[in-house]
Amino acid sequence: MTDALMRKLGLTDSEELLVALGVDMRRIWFNYGQPDTGPDAEGYVQTMWGARHRRVDPGDGRPNFISPFNEDTTVEEVHAHAWPHAGRLDYSGVRELCRRHHGEYATFGAPWSPFFHEVGWLVGQEEFMMWMHTKPEVIRAIIDHVVDYEVEATRRFFQATDGLLDIAYFGNDFGTQRGMFISPRMWNDFIRQPLKRYFDVSHDYGCKVMNHSCGAIRDIIPSLIADGVDILDPIQVAANGMDLAGLVRDFGDAVSFHGGVDTQRTLPFGSAADVRAEVRAYLELTKAKGGYILCGSQEFIEDIPLDNILAMYDENRREVRTRPTASTLTPAGHGS
Secondary structure, three states, X not given: OHHXXXXXXXXXXXXXXXXXHOOXXXXXXXXXXXXXXXXXXXXXXXXXXXXXXXXXXXXXXXXXXXXXXXXXXXXXXHHHOOOOOHHHOOOOOHHHHHHHXXXXXXXXXXXXXXXHHHHHHHHOHHHHHHHHXXXXXXXXXXXXXXXXXXHHHHHHHHHHHOOOOOEEEEEOOOEOOOOEOOOHHHHHHXXXXXXHHXXXXXXXXXXXXXXXXXXXOHHHHHHHHXXXXXXXXXXXXXXXXXXXXXXXXXXXXXXXXXEEEOOOOHHHHOOHHHXXXXXXXXXXXXXXXXXXXXXXXXXXXXXXXXXXXXXXXXXXXXXXXXXXXXXXXXXXXXXX
């Protein structure tokens, strides 16, 4: 979609596109991963977490994915596992990436750190869900080691930014279209405190925190706010309980919102006039307090007409130009 928008507007790179759309945030990308090793004699490569997998099934009857942990794994064995070290990552280019944009745009980013997913990919998604009930101490130990690595990577990343990063940005998808992947109680027991570690280290370095989760996460929004989230992303308004009006009413005094322009209904299936009306409604909803950053409710994909995307940003600029309260609004986005 980025390439298609650039072609339509006659632009040559993504930075020109962001400028043309009036986007005032710039993401600082950083790869927190380390390369796989191998393959070994049986064709397996090993991830930095110690899982072994084969990209091609040779038909020998062996599994194509082997976790380092199983039903018999003990907490002691988890601690003894060869976990990766964040000091091996290369942070040398981070400051320059920030320097290019800091002061003119809001810089945001961090190691993405999707530990809720990393653990599922490491032990198997079904095992992750079951072991929270049957092997809770083992799962807690695995979570702690994954988070240890990612928080250390994040700390070193912040050091490398040298104070030029405005917003830390982390992502785990806790919600489906209808509710949470796990119950709010289980989320509170297993996920909440590890997640707060990312927020705490971000605030230690003077950054606001933008937390990403797709889906219907209304049940945990009070906890996210209490634990230090400053901006919620992406506000998937078509999911249960996530309409922006209700979120602004109930939480708008305590947190900002990034997203909301509906990529499931309005943008792909509505007219440009429908898109403009939705943008105006959101700006009207939030004009008194601010606390809203215009963006899609998900990334833009190929089912969305380009003219609808352009209408979204154009209407935002038009509204901001004509409103006497424009200083309270922060037009931005990264969905393209």
